Amino acid sequence: MTLRTEAFKDRKALITGGLGFIGSNLATRLVEAGTHVTLIDSLIPEYGGNLFNIAHLEGKVRVNISDVRDAHAMKYLVQGQDYLFNLAGQTSHMDSMANPFTDLEINCTSQLSILEACRQYNPGVKLVFASTRQLYGKPDYLPVDEKHILRPVDVNGVNKMAGEGYHILYNNVYGIRACALRLTNTYGPRMRVKDARQTFLGIWIKLLLEDKPFEVWGGEQKRDYTYVDDAVEAMLLAAENPKADGRIFNLGGDDVYSLEETAKAMIDANGKGEFTVKSFPADRKRIDIGDYFADYFEIKSLLKWEPTTSLRDGFQKTLDYYRQNLQQYL
Amino acid sequence: MTLRTEAFKDRKALITGGLGFIGSNLATRLVEAGTHVTLIDSLIPEYGGNLFNIAHLEGKVRVNISDVRDAHAMKYLVQGQDYLFNLAGQTSHMDSMANPFTDLEINCTSQLSILEACRQYNPGVKLVFASTRQLYGKPDYLPVDEKHILRPVDVNGVNKMAGEGYHILYNNVYGIRACALRLTNTYGPRMRVKDARQTFLGIWIKLLLEDKPFEVWGGEQKRDYTYVDDAVEAMLLAAENPKADGRIFNLGGDDVYSLEETAKAMIDANGKGEFTVKSFPADRKRIDIGDYFADYFEIKSLLKWEPTTSLRDGFQKTLDYYRQNLQQYL
Numbered sequence: 001m002t003l004r005t006e007a008f009k010d011r012k013a014l015i016t017g018g019l020g021f022i023g024s025n026l027a028t029r030l031v032e033a034g035t036h037v038t039l040i041d042s043l044i045p046e047y048g049g050n051l052f053n054i055a056h057l058e059g060k061v062r063v064n065i066s067d068v069r070d071a072h073a074m075k076y077l078v079q080g081q082d083y084l085f086n087l088a089g090q091t092s093h094m095d096s097m098a099n100p101f102t103d104l105e106i107n108c109t110s111q112l113s114i115l116e117a118c119r120q121y122n123p124g125v126k127l128v129f130a131s132t133r134q135l136y137g138k139p140d141y142l143p144v145d146e147k148h149i150l151r152p153v154d155v156n157g158v159n160k161m162a163g164e165g166y167h168i169l170y171n172n173v174y175g176i177r178a179c180a181l182r183l184t185n186t187y188g189p190r191m192r193v194k195d196a197r198q199t200f201l202g203i204w205i206k207l208l209l210e211d212k213p214f215e216v217w218g219g220e221q222k223r224d225y226t227y228v229d230d231a232v233e234a235m236l237l238a239a240e241n242p243k244a245d246g247r248i249f250n251l252g253g254d255d256v257y258s259l260e261e262t263a264k265a266m267i268d269a270n271g272k273g274e275f276t277v278k279s280f281p282a283d284r285k286r287i288d289i290g291d292y293f294a295d296y297f298e299i300k301s302l303l304k305w306e307p308t309t310s311l312r313d314g315f316q317k318t319l320d321y322y323r324q325n326l327q328q329y330l
Numbered sequence: 331m332t333l334r335t336e337a338f339k340d341r342k343a344l345i346t347g348g349l350g351f352i353g354s355n356l357a358t359r360l361v362e363a364g365t366h367v368t369l370i371d372s373l374i375p376e377y378g379g380n381l382f383n384i385a386h387l388e389g390k391v392r393v394n395i396s397d398v399r400d401a402h403a404m405k406y407l408v409q410g411q412d413y414l415f416n417l418a419g420q421t422s423h424m425d426s427m428a429n430p431f432t433d434l435e436i437n438c439t440s441q442l443s444i445l446e447a448c449r450q451y452n453p454g455v456k457l458v459f460a461s462t463r464q465l466y467g468k469p470d471y472l473p474v475d476e477k478h479i480l481r482p483v484d485v486n487g488v489n490k491m492a493g494e495g496y497h498i499l500y501n502n503v504y505g506i507r508a509c510a511l512r513l514t515n516t517y518g519p520r521m522r523v524k525d526a527r528q529t530f531l532g533i534w535i536k537l538l539l540e541d542k543p544f545e546v547w548g549g550e551q552k553r554d555y556t557y558v559d560d561a562v563e564a565m566l567l568a569a570e571n572p573k574a575d576g577r578i579f580n581l582g583g584d585d586v587y588s589l590e591e592t593a594k595a596m597i598d599a600n601g602k603g604e605f606t607v608k609s610f611p612a613d614r615k616r617i618d619i620g621d622y623f624a625d626y627f628e629i630k631s632l633l634k635w636e637p638t639t640s641l642r643d644g645f646q647k648t649l650d651y652y653r654q655n656l657q658q659y660l
Contacts, residue, residue, distance in 0.1 A: 097503070100442055108438055108492065112430055112485070140477075147470075149477055150495075153502070155442070158495035162438065165480075165488035172483065173427070 007240035009034035014081040016040045016068050016114070017088035018061075020048035021191040021198060022130065022183075025228045026085055026235055031060050033236075040077060040088065042067040046095065048198055052328040053190045068110040075117045078125065083239050086114060086167070087130040089160065092197050096156035107159035108166075115170045115178075126245075127171075127178035128238050131164040132157075133250065133294060135182065142222075143295035146182075146248055153289060164248065171246040179244040181234055183251050184294050188228030188314060189321035193329045201225075204266060205318060208273045209326055219260040219277040222291040224253035227309035227317075237303040244303060252294030253307055262311070269315035337570035339364035344411040346370045346398050346444070347418035348391075350378035351521040351528060352460065352513075355558045356415055356565055361390050363566075370407060370418065372397040376425065378528055382658040383520045398440040405447045408455065413569050416444060416497070417460040419490065422527050426486035437489035438496075445500045445508075456575075457508035458568050459497040462490055463580065463624060465512065472552075473625035476512075476578055483619060494578065501576040509574040511564055513581050514624050518558030518644060519651035523659045531555075534596060535648060538603045539656055547614065549590040549607040552621040554583035557639035557647075567633040574633060582624030583637055592641070599645035 013030050017023045018039025030037050039061055041049040054061060066073040068088045078084060089107055090096060096103040111129075118125050136144050137151035152158045167178040185199060193202040200217075207214040234251055238244040257265065260277065267273040280288055299305045309317075322329065343360055347353045348369025360367050369391055371379040384391060396403040398418045408414060419437055420426060426433040441459075448455050466474050467481035482488045497508040515529060523532040530547075537544040564581055568574040587595065590607065597603040610618055629635045639647075652659065 100446065101439070104439060104442060109431070109434060112434060116430065147479055149479055152495055152499065155496070155499065158492050158499060161495060162488050162492040165482055165491060166485070169482065169485065169488060 005033045008236070010036070011082040012036045012038070012080060013083040013085060014038045014040065014077060015085045015087060017048070019043065019050060019053055019063070020087060021053070022186060022228060022231060023085070023087045024053035024190050025188065026087070026232045027054060027057060027061055029232050029236065031057055038062040038064060038077065038081070040064050040066055040068065042088070046092070046197065047090070048192050050190070050329065052325070068114060069105050071113040071117070074114055075121055078114065078117045078122045081122060081125050084118065084125050084127045085235060085239070086111070086127055089130070089163070090156065093154045093156055096154050096159070100155040103155050103159050107156065108162045111163035112166050115166050115176065118176050119170065119174050123174065123176050125176065126239055127167060127176065128235050129164060129167040129178060129180040131180040131182045131248070132160055133182050133184040133292060135161045135164070136292070138289040139292055142291060143252070143293050144250070145295040146250055146298055168246055168248065177242070177245045179238050179246065180248045181238060181251055182248065182294070183226065183231060184253070184292070185223055185225045186228055186231045187225060188318050190228070193322060193326070204263065204275070205322055206326065206329070208266065208270050209319070209322055213274045213276055214263070216259050216263050216275050216277045218280050218288070220258050222256050222258050222293055223262065224256050224293040225311055225314070226251050226253055226307060227314035230307045230309055234299060234303070234305045237305050241303050247298070247302070249299035249303070250294040250296045251299065252296035253311070255311060256293045257311065265311050266315050269312055270319055335363040338566070340366070341412040342366045342368070342410060343413040343415060344368045344370065344407060345415045345417060347378070349373065349380060349383055349393070350417065351383070352516060352558060352561060353415070353417045354383035354520050355518065356417070356562045357384060357387060357391055359562050359566065361387055367391040368407065368411070369393050370396055370398065372418070376422070376527065377420070378522050380520070380659065382655070398444060399435050401443040401447070404444055405451055408444070408447045408452045411452060411455050414448065414455050414457045415565060415569070416441070416457055419460070419493070420486065423484045423486055426484050426489070430485040433485050433489050437486065438492045441493035442496050445496050445506065448506050449500065449504050453504065453506050455506065456569055457497060457506065458565050459494060459508060459510040461494045461510040461512045461578070463512050463514040463622060465491045465494070466622070468619040469622055472621060473582070473623050474580070475625040476580055476628055498576055498578065507572070507575045509568050509576065510578045511568060511581055512578065512624070513556065513561060514583070514622070515553055515555045516558055516561045517555060518648050520558070523652060523656070534593065534605070535652055536656065536659070538596065538600050539649070539652055543604045543606055544593070546589050546593050546605050546607045548610050548618070550588050552586050552588050552623055553592065554586050554623040555592070555641055555644070556581050556583055556637060557644035560637045560639055564629060564633070564635045567635050571633050577628070577632070579629035579633070580624040580626045581629065582626035583641070585641060586623045587641065595641050596645050599642055600649055
C-alpha cells in the first residue's frame with residue numbers, strides 16, 4: 001500500500017454518514033492528509049452517527065446535519081467536491097424487514113438522487129460507495145469472489161444491491177467515476193457498541209467491558225474481519241486510483257475465525273471475560289448464511305490493498321478505545 | 331410439457347400489466363383453462379397496455395384500470411387470488427435513463443408494495459414475476475446460465491434486479507411462494523409494434539407490413555427468442571409447480587440467430603421485404619451487450635419446459651396477426 005496522500009492534500013471530500021463509525025475514521029485520516037472535509041449525517045438515533053466520533057476534529061471539518069433523502073440539500077452539497085465517500089445507509093436487517101419502504105428510500109432512492117445530483121452539478125467528482133458482503137447471501141463456494149452471484153437475504157441486501165448497481169451504472173454510462181467496496185465485518189474504534197445493530201462485535205465489546213458475559217449465536221460459522229483503518233485505507237486507494245473506476249471490490253481479512261474463536265480472541269485481547277454459546281433464534285435461522293469469508297485478490301492485485309492489522313491487535317486497539325470512551329457510546 | 335390445467339380451473343388469477351403483450355396472451359390461455367382472471371393495467375400510452383389486446387375476452391375477464399404504484403388499490407385487488415402473475419413494469423431503457431425515479435417507483439417501490447400487500451392480505455398466493463435477461467448485462471460467457479453475475483446496463487435493469495430480489499426474498503423469509511422468469515426477446519401477437527419501446531422486432535414487423543425497409547443496428551450480435559405462447563406456458567408451469575418456489579429461471583430459444591439472420595428469417599416468413607444495416611448509435615454503443623443467448627437447462631429439467639415454436643413459425647403467426655390487426659397497434 002503506497003497511498004499518494006498528495007491526491008488528497010487541499011482537495012475537497014464529502015462523506016455521507018460522516019458521523020458514523022467508518023465515516024468518522026475516514027474523516028480523521030483525510031484531515032491528516034490535508035483534505036477539506038464535509039460530513040453529512042442525519043443523526044438518526046438508531047443509526048451509527050455520534051457527535052463524539054468527531055469531537056477531536058472540532059474546527060477541522062464542516063458538519064452538515066441532513067438526511068441523504070433530502071435531495072435538495074444533496075444537490076447543493078455535492079457541488080465543488082473532488083471526492084464523495086458515500087457511506088450513509090440504513091444497515092439494520094431487522095429494520096429493513098419491519099420498515100422496508102424506509103430502507104428503500106435510504107438505500108435506493110437516495111443513492112439514485114445523489115448520483116443524479118452528481119450528474120447534473122458535479123460530473124467530475126469521484127465516488128466511493130460502501131457496499132457490503134451481505135449482497136452475496138449464503139455462499140455457494142468459499143472464499144467468495146466478486147463473480148459470486150448475489151442472493152441477498154433481507155430487504156436491506158436487495159436495496160444495497162440496487163444502490164451499488166446505480167453507482168457502477170453511472171460510471172459506465174455517464175462517466176461519473178464510481179466504484180464500490182463490499183465491506184465485511186468491519187470493526188474498531190467509533191463503532192456502535194450499545195447494541196448489535198451495526199455489528200455483533202459491538203455488543204460483545206460493551207458487555208465485556210462491563211464485566212458481563214456476552215452471547216455467541218451458533219458459534220461455528222466462519223468469518224473474516226477488517227480493522228477500520230484497513231477499510232479506510234481501501235477507500236482512499238479506491239478514491240485516488242483510476243483503475244478502480246467502475247469496479248466492485250471485496251474487502252476481507254487474512255485469517256478466518258469461527259465465531260467461537262473470534263469470541264476467544266476478544267477475551268484473550270481483553271485478558272478476561274466470558275461468553276455463552278446460544279443456538280440461533282428462529283427468526284434469524286431463516287436468513288443464516290453459514291460460513292462467509294472473502295477472496296480479496298482483485299483489490300490486492302489492482303490497488304495493492306492488503307489488511308495490515310491482525311485481529312488480536314485490532315481487538316486490543318478497539319478495547320483500549322472503549323475503555324476510555326465507553327460512556328460516549330451508551 | 332404436461333401442464334395440469336386443472337391447477338387453473340375455477341381458480342382466481344390476477345395479472346398486473348394484464349392489457350400488455352404477454353399479460354393479454356396469458357389471460358387468453360387462463361380463460362381457456364377456466365380461470366377467473368382479473369387484469370390490472372395503467373394504460374399509460376407509452377407502455378404496452380392496449381384494450382384491443384383483450385377485445386376477444388370481453389365479458390370473460392375482469393378489468394381494473396389502475397397503476398401498480400397505487401398501493402391501496404393493490405391491497406384490495408390481491409385479496410382472494412390464487413395466482414398473481416406480476417408482469418407490470420416500465421421496460422424502456424431510454425425512459426429509465428431520462429426518468430430514473432419513475433422507473434424506480436414502478437419497478438422497485440411498487441413491487442415491494444405488492445409483496446407487502448400479499449404478506450398482509452393474502453400470504454397463500456403464488457406469485458410469478460416477469461424478470462428479464464437484461465439483468466445480466468454484457469455476458470462473461472455463453473450461453474448464460476442463472477449463476478452468471480448480474481451487471482445491468484441501465485437504471486431499468488438495476489430496478490428490475492431489485493424487484494426480482496424482493497420476490498425471492500419474500501418467498502424465503504415469509505413463505506410467500508414466488509419465482510421469477512428471466513425472459514429473453516419474447517415476441518408474438520399483441521406486442522407493441524408502433525415503435526421499438528418493447529422490442530426491436532415490433533418496429534421491424536410494422537415497417538415490413540407497411541412495405542418499408544427496417545433498420546438493423548449492428549447486425550452481428552447473436553440472440554435467442556421466445557415465442558409468446560412458449561413464455562406463457564413457462565409462466566403456467568412455474569405457477570402450478572411447487573418446485574419453482576424461490577427459484578429464478580432463464581427462458582431461451584433453441585436456436586441462436588445474429589440480428590441480420592433474424593431480419594432475413596422475418597423477411598423469409600413474410601415472403602418479401604428489405605432492411606438496411608446501420609452502425610450502432612453512439613448513445614447505444616455504451617450499453618451494447620454484444621452476444622446474448624441463454625442456457626435454460628434449469629427450467630427444462632425442473633419444470634419440463636421447452637420452447638416449441640420455431641422462429642419461422644413464430645414469425646409467420648405474428649405476421650398473420652398483424653396483417654389482420656395492424657391498425658389497432660398504430
